[in-house]
Amino acid sequence: MPISKNALVRSTVLFLLLGLAALLAIVGAMVWLVNETAVNSSNLIKARSERSALITLRGLGQDAETGQRGYLLTSNPAYLAPYNDARAKFPDQMETVQSAYADEPEQAALAARLRQTMTEKFAELEQTIELAKSGRHAEALAIVNADRGRALMDEARVFFARSIERADQTVLDSIARQQRGIEMLRWVTFLGALVIIAVVGGSIWTVWQYTRQLVEAQREVAVLNADLERRVSERTADLGRANEEIQRFAYIVTHDLRAPLVNIMGFTSELEASLGALQEYVGEVVAPPAADASADAADETGKAEAARVAAFEDLPEAIGFIRSSTRKMDGLINAILKLSREGRRTLKPETIDLQGLLENAANAVHHQIADAGGEVVIVGRPPALLSDRLTLEQIFGNLLDNAVKYRSKDRPLRVRIEAGIGPGNTVVVKVEDNGRGIAAQDHERIFELFRRSGSQDQAGEGIGLAHVRSMARNIGGDIGVQSELGTGSTFEITFARDLRKVIGAI
Amino acid sequence: MNQQAKPVLIVMIEDDEGHARLIEKNIRRAGVSNEIIPFTNGTEALNYLMGPDGSGLVSAGRQILVLLDLNLPDMTGIDILEKIKSNQHTRRSPVVVLTTTDDSREIQRCYDLGANVYITKPVNYEGFANAIRQLGLFFAVMQVPETE
Numbered sequence: 001m002p003i004s005k006n007a008l009v010r011s012t013v014l015f016l017l018l019g020l021a022a023l024l025a026i027v028g029a030m031v032w033l034v035n036e037t038a039v040n041s042s043n044l045i046k047a048r049s050e051r052s053a054l055i056t057l058r059g060l061g062q063d064a065e066t067g068q069r070g071y072l073l074t075s076n077p078a079y080l081a082p083y084n085d086a087r088a089k090f091p092d093q094m095e096t097v098q099s100a101y102a103d104e105p106e107q108a109a110l111a112a113r114l115r116q117t118m119t120e121k122f123a124e125l126e127q128t129i130e131l132a133k134s135g136r137h138a139e140a141l142a143i144v145n146a147d148r149g150r151a152l153m154d155e156a157r158v159f160f161a162r163s164i165e166r167a168d169q170t171v172l173d174s175i176a177r178q179q180r181g182i183e184m185l186r187w188v189t190f191l192g193a194l195v196i197i198a199v200v201g202g203s204i205w206t207v208w209q210y211t212r213q214l215v216e217a218q219r220e221v222a223v224l225n226a227d228l229e230r231r232v233s234e235r236t237a238d239l240g241r242a243n244e245e246i247q248r249f250a251y252i253v254t255h256d257l258r259a260p261l262v263n264i265m266g267f268t269s270e271l272e273a274s275l276g277a278l279q280e281y282v283g284e285v286v287a288p289p290a291a292d293a294s295a296d297a298a299d300e301t302g303k304a305e306a307a308r309v310a311a312f313e314d315l316p317e318a319i320g321f322i323r324s325s326t327r328k329m330d331g332l333i334n335a336i337l338k339l340s341r342e343g344r345r346t347l348k349p350e351t352i353d354l355q356g357l358l359e360n361a362a363n364a365v366h367h368q369i370a371d372a373g374g375e376v377v378i379v380g381r382p383p384a385l386l387s388d389r390l391t392l393e394q395i396f397g398n399l400l401d402n403a404v405k406y407r408s409k410d411r412p413l414r415v416r417i418e419a420g421i422g423p424g425n426t427v428v429v430k431v432e433d434n435g436r437g438i439a440a441q442d443h444e445r446i447f448e449l450f451r452r453s454g455s456q457d458q459a460g461e462g463i464g465l466a467h468v469r470s471m472a473r474n475i476g477g478d479i480g481v482q483s484e485l486g487t488g489s490t491f492e493i494t495f496a497r498d499l500r501k502v503i504g505a506i
Numbered sequence: 507m508n509q510q511a512k513p514v515l516i517v518m519i520e521d522d523e524g525h526a527r528l529i530e531k532n533i534r535r536a537g538v539s540n541e542i543i544p545f546t547n548g549t550e551a552l553n554y555l556m557g558p559d560g561s562g563l564v565s566a567g568r569q570i571l572v573l574l575d576l577n578l579p580d581m582t583g584i585d586i587l588e589k590i591k592s593n594q595h596t597r598r599s600p601v602v603v604l605t606t607t608d609d610s611r612e613i614q615r616c617y618d619l620g621a622n623v624y625i626t627k628p629v630n631y632e633g634f635a636n637a638i639r640q641l642g643l644f645f646a647v648m649q650v651p652e653t654e
Contacts, residue, residue: 255606263524265631270531 008210015203022195029188032069035179041172047170048101056162057093060086068125114159122153238457250340253310254333264326282311335463347388349499354382362394368404374413387499398468403433405458426494443481476502514650518573519551532635536642548581550616562595569650576605591620596649
């Protein structure tokens with residue numbers, strides 16, 4: 001299952017929330033249990049103190065009764081000690097028991113009843129003891145025998161038994177509740193732990209899955225990259241081969257085209273030589289027609305005249321056209337041959353002093369420019385570069401020749417050459433002239449083979465700039481022009497600063 | 507060329523008949539009157555030079571000068587050059603390579619194989635005619651050995 005970045009964030013947040021909820025549940029259960037425990041233990045303590053207060057109170061009642069019985073039997077005041085002691089402690093203890101039931105109205109009512117019962121009991125005990133002290137044993141015994149005291153005591157015992165049992169029950173209940181709470185906490189903790197483990201496991205799984213996807217994607221990218229590089233180098237090699245093939249094709253074509261051309265030119269020369277002999281003969285034979293010539297003679301003369309026209313006009317004209325056409329064709333083929341040779345030439349990258357090279361190129365046309373009062377200035381600081389010397393010499397020689405050839409007749413020629421560094425580790429050289437300029441629609445055309453621009457008053461085949469562009473591209477650059485008709489032209493040549501990188505790429 | 511009992515034969519192997527005719531005319535203009543035997547393909551030329559059995563015995567005792575074009579329809583002139591220069595009966599015959607190719611490796615290869623002269627056909631006719639005429643003058647003074 002693919003995991004998107006958003007899904008990863010979402011699931012991570014979800015897992016975090018789940019884990020947090022589980023933790024909160026555990027903490028909540030803990031807090032609840034602590035409260036429960038506090039309540040339970042306070043209940044427990046209360047029940048236990050109730051119980052002990054009740055037992056103590058019951059003990060006091062029994063002690064008092066025991067003291068009374070002993071004293072009534074023996075009349076020995078020593079037996080009155082427990083009675084006196086219990087009697088002294090009774091009010092406080094009764095208060096303790098009653099206060100324990102302060103917030104339990106039902107029990108408090110029972111306790112109030114107990115106080116009455118116990119007070120009555122103590123009153124009965126006191127009455128009997130006072131009677132015994134004053135020697136009226138019979139009266140005292142009669143009161144005892146009346147069973148009033150026993151009934152009171154039994155009533156109190158019932159209360160004690162029930163209340164103690166009740167306190168015991170409370171203790172048991174509290175313990176049971178405590179145990180239930182603990183049991184519940186255990187389950188909450190256990191389930192919470194399970195949830196947390198699941199959450200952590202889920203998070204780890206998601207992250208692992210996501211990481212695996214990332215690694216997978218990375219590997220795919222690497223494979224694609226390698227493939228891309230391979231394809232690029234394949235295409236580059238293909239291009240190189242295609243280019244080589246085209247160059248080779250051009251070379252072969254021009255060679256093979258040239259062979260029949262040599263024949264045409266050769267036999268045209270032969271024809272011309274033969275024509276010489278023919279003209280000599282016809283010139284001698286054909287005389288101007290006589291005024292009194294017969295019809296026959298006129299016919300002969302007509303034929304002779306036709307032969308003369310053929311020998312002196314038609315044939316030389318035809319031969320002339322054949323000659324000029326073949327010469328033109330020869331020129332075109334030579335131009336293609338030159339271009340293909342240039343393309344086949346192995347480029348030799350070497351350190352070039354561009355400043356010196358430009359100066360040499362300028363010196364080559366110096367006298368032509370200086371004669372007409374013009375000048376060439378070289379500005380800028382050409383960078384150090386590695387390129388093919390011959391190519392650069394030909395490019396700038398060609399451009400300067402063009403500047404001279406197509407200068408404006410109205411003003412002395414000024415050529416400004418500016419060299420500098422261009423983007424992408426290239427050298428940019430601008431050759432600016434104030435010549436006759438090039439019309440906008442011809443800016444691209446002038447770089448095409450056999451195409452020329454402007455008035456055709458200069459000799460040329462239209463290969464110079466095509467050649468320059470081909471050479472500029474060979475050294476990893478190009479040439480473009482900005483020009484205004486009648487004002488001047490600026491040719492901008494860019495080429496690689498380090499030709500080795502261009503050669504290495506092809 | 508030395509005019510002895512057995513006159514020197516010029517074997518011209520050139521597939522373009524126009525070129526062959528122009529070459530012949532210009533050689534003649536230089537005053538060379540030796541017999542020129544033209545061939546337009548390599549097979550026939552080798553047949554003549556090496557004989558039907560290919561041993562080259564037929565050329566024994568002949569005085570032959572070979573004018574050779576490299577671009578032939580059935581084989582390259584290099585093959586012919588190699589055969590001529592490796593056969594004991596023909597290896598002393600001078601071979602003049604006359605072709606359009608000006609590739610420097612090709613030129614080196616021909617000399618390595620034993621070509622005696624390598625001439626690139628000039629691209630224009632005047633140059634071509636001039637070169638052939640000079641070659642004809644050269645033929646007029648050169649000595650051709652008799653083959654074994």
